Amino acid sequence: MRPFFAFVFLYLLFILQSTLFSIGPQVVLLALIVFALYENRLTATLLGIWAGFCLDLVSPTTLGVQMLALGGVGYGVAVVRNLFYRNRWHNLLFTLIGLILQYGLYHLADKNPITIGSLLITTTLTLALTPLAEPAIVALFYRHSKK
């Protein structure tokens, strides 16, 4: 049931992000990274694809951009998480890589460039929230997990 709630949770975060934060933190990305740290590779990839698909529907001409970026982030995080002992800085690194992937692919796909101002605001806010994301999602979904 937990993966199902993760899908629902990501969808709710997508609604929140798309309505309340026109320029704001990428909460979907933050949640996805945390889920990818705790779920298996396939689930992490599917969660990324799902979240990316939702985000892509807002702008159909760039369909596939967020799917590929977030799917890659989900799978990548799930793969590399066991390669080294994690510390709090690794989540910041994952978030930064996720943002670069998201905006890099978006920039390649869309002819309308993202303004540097909005990019800086989004990046700053997302990185600022990164340390809070894992404790919050663990408290919600993985309280009884030994991982």
Add this chain to the structure above:
Amino acid sequence: MSPAKKVGSWQDRISWGILLISLVVYLLPPNTKIKIAPPFATVLLSPLHGITALRTTIATITDDNNRLARLAAELALENARLKHLLSIPESSMALSASSLQLIRARVIARDLTTLKRYLTISQGINGGVRIGSPVIVPEGIVGRVIAITPHQALVQTIFEPDFRVAVMNARTHEIALARPELEEKLVLDYVNKDADFQIGDTIVTSGLGGVFPKGLRLGLVAETPEQPDALFKPVSVKPFINISRVEQVFVVITPVAPYDNWLDNLQPSEIKIPE
């Protein structure tokens, strides 16, 4: 190969397959993407559209609310001003008791010389205004109508040099005739030397002459200089109204008295010339 490794490998393969599908979707031409997206968008973005519509509605309601608040403030101001205009003093309210009718009118023009001698108001024959109708504001008399058109009337103010009005001291009922003087003052003529006029006494219309009804406020006695050699007592009156600030006025419509046209209705046989 360990079972964990096997699980990892099939998960990896499916994951790569999904990512490959994503890459294919990413590489699709925009026209194709636009065709694929709508059915999913309708379902998945419906809460988003609902929330966006709600936000738009809230923004519209907020705008409407602000506009209505501004309008309410303006109307409250207008209401207060009109209430002030309608708060005619008790002495002047005697008019309504005597079945007189008040017609409200706006000042639409002023004379270009001193801005105080004549006013043009927004009511005329069609509104029931007649030549000679008194024009007042709650503070006091403004003047009287001297010319009319169907929709406008020209008002001779109390500061016009030819204006005259029969008045009396509200306290002592001593009568006099008021006429304008320089510097927005009025003077009273034909005041008996022994008449009791004190500074601060209220001067109201006496009703004599038939133009202005009795009891309309005119002004306060400003000074009564002693002039032992004068035939009449000089009395100076400061009017209640500030004609420069008058924006709305009331025209007093007096009923036509049955004896107004008594000469026209008189039969020749009834005319008796005294011997």
